[in-house]
Amino acid sequence: MTAASMDLDQELMRAEVESVSSDNTVTSGTNGNVQVVxxxxxxxxxxxxxxYVKCVGVDSGAHSVTLNYRPQPRTFTFDYVAxxxxxxxxxxAAVGKPITDACLQGYHCxxxxxxxxxxxxxxxxxxxxPESSGNSPGFAAQNKANAKRHEKRGLIPRILEYIFQRMSSEKMQSCKDVEFVVKCSYLQIYNEQVSDLLDPAALNLTIHEDAKAGMYVEGLQEVVVPTAEATYGVFRRGSENRHVGMTAMNMESSRSHSVFTVVVESQRRNDGGVMNRxxxxxxxxxxxxxERQKHSESAGIRLKEAGSINKSLSALGNVIKALVDISEGKIRHVPYRDSKLTFLLKDAxxxxxxxxxxxxxxxxEKNIDETLSTLKFAQRAKLIHNTAIVNEDMFGNPAVMGEEIRRLRLALAALRANMGNGSIGEQNFTMINQENPSETSRVSRLEHIISQSTKRSLEAEQKLQRKINELEGTVQNCHTYIERTGENPSDSEDDH
Ligand SMILES: Nc1ncnc2c1ncn2[C@@H]1O[C@H](COP(=O)(O)OP(=O)(O)OP(=O)(O)O)[C@@H](O)[C@H]1O
Structure with missing residues (x-):
């Protein structure tokens, strides 16, 4: 078995293990619905x-939340309740780790x-x-006060730590070539305008869509970060800019949407020289x-803010509604472009x-109406179906890649045979998908890798063919020149 095939098999096994992880983990199987916590x-x-009167009951075993709503209590079930x-x-452990594992496997998250x-x-x-207890970066627990804060750090610092830990352990354990690059950016959407929190001068940026790269923001600063601490430092810097902006514009934190983006690029070379990126x-x-904005109480800046938040959150609700309809088999237009937030999060x-x-x-209890509306929103979001793929490219020597393609095709054929079906028609595929989702996910991963490898290999072969054609043309020209003049062109060049 080649190193590449071992990598692939380990990868597929890991994906399978993750899709059957314990009850208290929000799993990240190969494809599926939005996970809601x-x-x-x-x-x-x-x-x-x-x-204070308590109005919410949690049954963590049943993953349910009951709201003591009158006249009827309302119970909702989710993937995880805390x-x-x-x-x-x-x-x-329940939410951050599984989704970060998926990110490290190459899925957008x-x-x-x-x-x-x-x-x-x-x-x-x-x-x-951090303002409330010194400006601790949230990583080092140097003293008692810091230790308490350290314990309370949220998902972002923990996710950053975990990303870098996993990258460094892979680098240490792996005998093959592996390189990682991590980049981050930080933006906010306030009053339907996108601004760069890492560059306060960059206001009103435009969101674009690219067929290959997906959604991106033109002119948004992206910083290459070498460590978790450095990444968290960039995050804190952006958050401080957000606070400065808030004071200047007299707004509260909850008046803007913030998006911190971490991009993880990895490149692995196997023994055969095939690169996986x-x-x-x-x-x-x-x-x-x-919360619902009370228009009658709003004026000036507040009124504009309220309008923008209503617009983007109701656009989010409408997108979710359309997506749920689609997942139920209806044909719907999804109004992603109705707000900056939904357009930016289109892939997500x-x-x-x-x-x-x-x-x-x-x-x-005094917040019961807002809580009910949040739970209804969350319940709808649970029905959205995403189709995530590992975003990878393979490239390298055409001969080696040809061998890799052959190996992958054999592995695919073996998997199909394993499922007791030599050729999988659409109908059978759906049936197998229901019966044996883990096998199917292995097949779709393999199919994706094959199609990517075939594309790369074809490109490399075409490039090689063009080079051969060029060389043949040059040789032909030389022959013609020699026949016409009796001179070797390279000799005449030497004369000058
Ligand atoms: N699980 C928790 N345990 C302890 N304290 C919490 C918890 N969740 C929130 N708090 C506290 O409740 C207060 C409000 O929380 P937080 O600022 O996170 O709310 P928010 O939803 O982000 O509000 P905003 O929309 O205004 O930004 C804070 O003082 C926070 O420390």
């Missing part, structure tokens, strides 16, 4: 002072925090505000507060990406 935060001091005692470490203002979105994504993009999204919602939504809610 609900997190209920503890009551705040303010809620306690105002006569009550107020669930720690930041638990959330990372997206983690979105949704919920009303004060429901715990920023706490979940980042941890407590993967690029995955990980969006970490902290949305504006989802219903496209080539794995997506986890964390719906944050307050446990207090």
């Amino acid at each position: 609900v997190r209920v935060r503890p009551p705040s001091n303010r809620e306690k002072d105002q006569g 009550d107020e005692v669930v720690t930041q470490e638990d959330i990372f 997206c983690l979105i925090a949704y919920g009303q203002t004060g429901a715990g979105k920023t706490f979940t994504m980042e941890g407590p505000d 993967r690029t995955s993009r990980f969006y970490l999204v902290d949305l504006a507060g989802s 919602l219903g496209g080539n990406s794995k997506c986890t939504l964390i719906a944050n809610v307050s446990p207090a």
